Amino acid sequence: MQRSSVLAAEAASYRKIVAAGEYWVDVVKRDACLRIVDLEGNQAADTLLFSASDPADRYSIADTMRAQRNVYLSAGSKLLSTAGNVLAEIVADTVGRHDTLGGACSSESNCVRYALDRMTMHACRDSFLLALAEHARFGLTKRDLTHNINFFMNVPVTPQGGLEFADGLSGPGKYVELRAAMDVIVLISNCPQLNNPCNAYNPTPIEVLIWDR
Amino acid sequence: MSIEAIFHEALIEGGKHWSLSLRGGTLLRLIDVNGGANVGMLLYNPHNLLERYNAPDTLKCQHTFKLTKGHCLYSDMGRIFCSIVEDSVGWHDTVCGNSNKALVAQRWGDKTYQTCRNDWTQNGHDSFLVEAGKYGLGRRDLAANVNWFSKVSIDDTGAMTFGSGNSPAGALVDLRFEMDSLVLLHTCPHPLNPAAEYPRAPVRVQLGRCAPAAADDYCRNSHPENARGMELTELYRQCARGGI
Numbered sequence: 001m002q003r004s005s006v007l008a009a010e011a012a013s014y015r016k017i018v019a020a021g022e023y024w025v026d027v028v029k030r031d032a033c034l035r036i037v038d039l040e041g042n043q044a045a046d047t048l049l050f051s052a053s054d055p056a057d058r059y060s061i062a063d064t065m066r067a068q069r070n071v072y073l074s075a076g077s078k079l080l081s082t083a084g085n086v087l088a089e090i091v092a093d094t095v096g097r098h099d100t101l102g103g104a105c106s107s108e109s110n111c112v113r114y115a116l117d118r119m120t121m122h123a124c125r126d127s128f129l130l131a132l133a134e135h136a137r138f139g140l141t142k143r144d145l146t147h148n149i150n151f152f153m154n155v156p157v158t159p160q161g162g163l164e165f166a167d168g169l170s171g172p173g174k175y176v177e178l179r180a181a182m183d184v185i186v187l188i189s190n191c192p193q194l195n196n197p198c199n200a201y202n203p204t205p206i207e208v209l210i211w212d213r
Numbered sequence: 214m215s216i217e218a219i220f221h222e223a224l225i226e227g228g229k230h231w232s233l234s235l236r237g238g239t240l241l242r243l244i245d246v247n248g249g250a251n252v253g254m255l256l257y258n259p260h261n262l263l264e265r266y267n268a269p270d271t272l273k274c275q276h277t278f279k280l281t282k283g284h285c286l287y288s289d290m291g292r293i294f295c296s297i298v299e300d301s302v303g304w305h306d307t308v309c310g311n312s313n314k315a316l317v318a319q320r321w322g323d324k325t326y327q328t329c330r331n332d333w334t335q336n337g338h339d340s341f342l343v344e345a346g347k348y349g350l351g352r353r354d355l356a357a358n359v360n361w362f363s364k365v366s367i368d369d370t371g372a373m374t375f376g377s378g379n380s381p382a383g384a385l386v387d388l389r390f391e392m393d394s395l396v397l398l399h400t401c402p403h404p405l406n407p408a409a410e411y412p413r414a415p416v417r418v419q420l421g422r423c424a425p426a427a428a429d430d431y432c433r434n435s436h437p438e439n440a441r442g443m444e445l446t447e448l449y450r451q452c453a454r455g456g457i
Binding site for chain 2: 103113
């Protein structure tokens, strides 16, 4: 479901452009709003959330999809943790549908999916690992890299049980906005994938904006 | 595939949990004794517990939402823990996760051990925490699990429907382990099962030896991705300690 935000970009307390192949990680305080903008369209923003006070309680694709009885995320979706707590809610979305089934790309999965010589191509899970190494204060390691959200990505499930990677529904300037329900660590990889249409074979920048409560 | 030299067999009642470490070359058969069973399963590399079953990687590389014969279960490292070499059911879920204490209490009532002894109503989430803890694993190591014998289908809007009656009595699934694997499992109800009473469906587990995947193996050839996954797994077995 598409729903516009009431927040003005000029009033944001924080703005940062994140290039493709880079990561963004920080604590978003309870009741603050985080907007991710697909600046040029057809990008994928691979996103993980953790409770800042108890990072072992983190985003769970299974609990989130099951609780809303639907595999797609959009405005109104509550992002649930493994323990069933609400980490954040999607409060605005000008795209209409986001994926949380497809996971993050990795050099190993690229080898399986495309060709064995893709082992050294840059991938989201490399960005995640570097982010954790460079932000040791969060105490997170590979153990914590659970299944993520792919904002702006379109992965339709067919009634026969198939999974397709379709052209994105997103476009230049479209955005998704979360309101944190508790203090959360948000980790984003701006996807560098060059092997499939998740970002139109052309990874582009995203912008992250935050409005404090 | 026939199961050669069965060396162990066990009946696991409904609502219980178990774990076992399997060598590559083992065949694990699960039999839904009375129909309507659910087996939650998570997989880890016992030689490197950071390598674990990854449902999104498994689904996207085989362009599937359901699991059935011909599919392989992948780790996050691009390797295959096991292949589904036989399946009489046709659809197994790996996205809906587990029942938890609150869900079981709300739907079926919280029957405690104090009052009900081993007929208490255990849940899948806590079952995995118990089994994971035996190997030094915990909340940070949980992932989206397989729910063998359970079907959840998706309509055009993305809405989920639980497939009641998906698995008849005697249904079976055969898993050929391609590498050493730590297997955590439970027989607690699927979290979307709408049954009026707590479903308590027993599962028979058989373990045997099996031949490795041949060049013309069905799972290896069902998707080009699986041929590459098999190659990466075979490379690992050649190079790493603990391989077959």
